[in-house]
Amino acid sequence: MSNTTTTQAVSESQSETYGQFVRRQFKKNTMGMVSLYVVFGLAFIALFADFLANEKPIIASYQGGVSTPVLKGYAVSLGLMQWTTEETQRDWKTVTYDWVISAPIPYTMESVDKTAISLKDRAPSSRHWFGTDDIGRDICAGIIHGTRYALSIGFIAISIALAIGVVLGLIAGYYGGWVDILISRIIEIVISLPTFFLIITIVAMLQDTVREGRIFLIMSVIGLTSWTSIARLVRGEVLRVKTMEYVTASKALGFSSMRILFGHVLPNSIAPVLVSAAFGIATGVLIESSLSFLGFGVPPTVITWGSMLFRVKASINAWWVGLYPGIMIFLTVSAYNLIGDALRDATDPRLRQ
Amino acid sequence: MSNAKTSNDVLLEVKDLKVYFPVHAGVFQRKVADVKAVDGVSFTIKRGETLGLVGESGCGKTTVGRAVINVLRHVSPGVHVSGEVNYYEKDGTVTNLLALSTKNMRAYRSKIQMIFQDPFSSLNARLSVKQIIAEPLEIHQPNLSAAEVNDQVVWLLEKVGLQPEYAARFPHEFSGGQRQRIGIARALSTKPDLIICDEPVSALDVSVQAQVINLMEKLREEFGMSYLFVAHDLSVVYHISQRIAVMYLGNVVEIGTSDQVYFNSTHPYTRALLSAVPVPDPERKDKQRIVLQGDIPTPMNKPSGCGFRTRCPIAKPSCADAPPLLDTKSDGRLVACPYVQVGEPMGV
Numbered sequence: 001m002s003n004t005t006t007t008q009a010v011s012e013s014q015s016e017t018y019g020q021f022v023r024r025q026f027k028k029n030t031m032g033m034v035s036l037y038v039v040f041g042l043a044f045i046a047l048f049a050d051f052l053a054n055e056k057p058i059i060a061s062y063q064g065g066v067s068t069p070v071l072k073g074y075a076v077s078l079g080l081m082q083w084t085t086e087e088t089q090r091d092w093k094t095v096t097y098d099w100v101i102s103a104p105i106p107y108t109m110e111s112v113d114k115t116a117i118s119l120k121d122r123a124p125s126s127r128h129w130f131g132t133d134d135i136g137r138d139i140c141a142g143i144i145h146g147t148r149y150a151l152s153i154g155f156i157a158i159s160i161a162l163a164i165g166v167v168l169g170l171i172a173g174y175y176g177g178w179v180d181i182l183i184s185r186i187i188e189i190v191i192s193l194p195t196f197f198l199i200i201t202i203v204a205m206l207q208d209t210v211r212e213g214r215i216f217l218i219m220s221v222i223g224l225t226s227w228t229s230i231a232r233l234v235r236g237e238v239l240r241v242k243t244m245e246y247v248t249a250s251k252a253l254g255f256s257s258m259r260i261l262f263g264h265v266l267p268n269s270i271a272p273v274l275v276s277a278a279f280g281i282a283t284g285v286l287i288e289s290s291l292s293f294l295g296f297g298v299p300p301t302v303i304t305w306g307s308m309l310f311r312v313k314a315s316i317n318a319w320w321v322g323l324y325p326g327i328m329i330f331l332t333v334s335a336y337n338l339i340g341d342a343l344r345d346a347t348d349p350r351l352r353q
Numbered sequence: 354m355s356n357a358k359t360s361n362d363v364l365l366e367v368k369d370l371k372v373y374f375p376v377h378a379g380v381f382q383r384k385v386a387d388v389k390a391v392d393g394v395s396f397t398i399k400r401g402e403t404l405g406l407v408g409e410s411g412c413g414k415t416t417v418g419r420a421v422i423n424v425l426r427h428v429s430p431g432v433h434v435s436g437e438v439n440y441y442e443k444d445g446t447v448t449n450l451l452a453l454s455t456k457n458m459r460a461y462r463s464k465i466q467m468i469f470q471d472p473f474s475s476l477n478a479r480l481s482v483k484q485i486i487a488e489p490l491e492i493h494q495p496n497l498s499a500a501e502v503n504d505q506v507v508w509l510l511e512k513v514g515l516q517p518e519y520a521a522r523f524p525h526e527f528s529g530g531q532r533q534r535i536g537i538a539r540a541l542s543t544k545p546d547l548i549i550c551d552e553p554v555s556a557l558d559v560s561v562q563a564q565v566i567n568l569m570e571k572l573r574e575e576f577g578m579s580y581l582f583v584a585h586d587l588s589v590v591y592h593i594s595q596r597i598a599v600m601y602l603g604n605v606v607e608i609g610t611s612d613q614v615y616f617n618s619t620h621p622y623t624r625a626l627l628s629a630v631p632v633p634d635p636e637r638k639d640k641q642r643i644v645l646q647g648d649i650p651t652p653m654n655k656p657s658g659c660g661f662r663t664r665c666p667i668a669k670p671s672c673a674d675a676p677p678l679l680d681t682k683s684d685g686r687l688v689a690c691p692y693v694q695v696g697e698p699m700g701v
Contacts, residue, residue, distance in 0.1 A: 245475035254462025349523040
């Protein structure tokens with residue numbers, strides 16, 4: 001028996017870790033991959049929103065010099081540079097450039113097209129691809145800039161919910177006894193609160209004190225009220241997993257509680273939680289949209305997809321005002337749900353294809 | 354400890370082991386009773402020996418195994434375990450495992466290992482075979498290099514008759530017998546002195562049972578380990594064990610060599626149990642079946658005195674007085690009944 005060759009065979013064939021396995025399985029799920037690319041696309045839009053929709057040109061040569069107004073905009077917001085008085089007064093669209101590379105959508109979400117007044121002028125056209133809202137703001141620019149909020153609301157809210165829910169669920173399920181009783185009662189108390197009205201109340205109460213970071217307040221409140229379902233799910237899964245004989249085996253092998261909890265119990269309980277988290281992101285986006293639609297969300301100066309839907313009330317005949325943000329919300333929510341489904345299948349080696 | 358048994362050949366001594374599970378009821382979850390799963394069990398296991406532990410389901414044999422490996426307090430919080438599980442080092446030092454803290458117990462974890470009944474739930478489905486076998490090595494021999502761990506995994510897989518290429522696979526890709534081999538490799542990885550085998554073959558096909566039993570027998574001879582072989586299948590236990598202990602309702606009723614217990618059982622319960630073993634010989638008619646009356650009493654409310662007296666064909670009024678002690682009989686075996694003798698028919 002040549003020991004070296006067999007050793008090599010093992011190290012080669014066993015190069016696949018669990019993470020690689022999950023990735024390989026996930027790639028086989030077409031809907032999951034498409035959804036993942038949708039989310040990547042949204043992330044790209046969110047990241048480069050200023051380059052995609054901006055009334056300032058990206059690079060332009062005018063008045064005998066080359067400048068990059070979009071990048072300068074970042075520098076200004078970081079406090080590194082100042083706009084000159086002439087620049088703040090300037091209407092970038094009327095400047096005559098030697099040559100220019102401008103953003104594909106030459107509007108920001110704040111820029112108001114004063115010529116778009118009649119319903120006909122505000123309808124989707126070559127000037128405004130998705131039309132404008134009742135005061136002449138470009139819908140497409142709003143959607144592009146709103147992507148940032150849509151993505152960050154989902155992620156931050158669900159991160160808060162996961163951090164609280166997974167830890168409490170693990171502790172309750174694994175240690176049992178009075179710890180479990182205490183945590184379960186807390187979960188039941190929080191569940192019995194009407195979440196949506198609680199959020200409305202908190203936002204209404206803090207409306208005057210929190211102005212700048214209202215969007216973060218909403219994210220936190222969504223996160224702090226939606227961890228209960230995750231905690232219950234984790235608790236139930238842990239209760240199931242901890243009676244498995246491999247947990248007894250781990251104890252008999254002298255593994256520490258932390259290793260058993262995070263190395264054996266958690267990985268076997270987490271798959272339904274990931275699915276639930278993906279749904280949670282979707283719910284977070286929906287809650288924000290609902291709040292903004294009702295007028296309790298972000299202040300009017302911040303454009304989110306939900307607050308764009310809110311503008312439908314001001315111009316009920318303009319179908320495009322509600323349609324495009326609605327499509328984006330639907331697309332995002334569906335993508336997260338499908339990713340959750342694909343993830344659930346991929347994390348289970350028994351469903352290996 | 355100045356015991357005559359402290360000779361080199363004793364590995365483990367279980368002394369008056371009691372395991373009570375409290376029963377809670379009502380709104381305030383008050384304790385209303387105890388399930389006396391194990392009620393004063395004593396036995397010893399010698400080095401290199403297989404002790405079979407048999408009995409019907411619910412008699413506490415699995416609980417004895419889990420008490421010996423000291424995982425009960427983790428598995429069922431609130432359980433009451435008393436008695437001693439004395440582990441004898443080769444140099445003669447004795448340690449009562451039940452008195453150790455979780456931290457101090459860790460040093461002994463590598464010396465006593467366990468093989469489980471259900472090959473499907475005893476392996477973590479998220480880990481590859483290599484990870485399953487390597488994890489105990491990483492814990493108990495942290496100074497091994499990755500290559501050394503790899504070599505050990507290959508070596509162990511070969512020892513249990515699996516191809517080293519299987520190391521990258523996941524448990525669900527294997528049959529029950531192969532999974533049980535993986536479980537054996539995991540138990541072997543820490544080089545234990547004693548392996549608790551909790552019905553290791555009862556979930557397998559008969560043909561696979563024989564393979565796994567023979568593998569375990571081969572490994573025991575090679576490594577010089579001891580087995581505590583918990584099972585309900587008497588013929589399997591007879592095949593693998595040097596000595597057999599028979600349990601009924603939380604007590605050991607008879608301990609002797611395999612031949613003594615299997616061919617010449619003495620305790621009324623053992624006689625009844627063995628008469629129920631099917632004999633694959635249609636011509637043989639002489640065998641007398643002893644059919645016990647009634648059901649096994651609940652361990653929550655055991656009969657006074659001898660636990661078997663409610664079903665025993667030779668029960669006497671005095672049996673209700675005190676639990677019978679293990680009585681050394683003429684051929685050296687221990688039987689918990691003063692009214693029977695080796696080789697004599699019951700009912701004298």
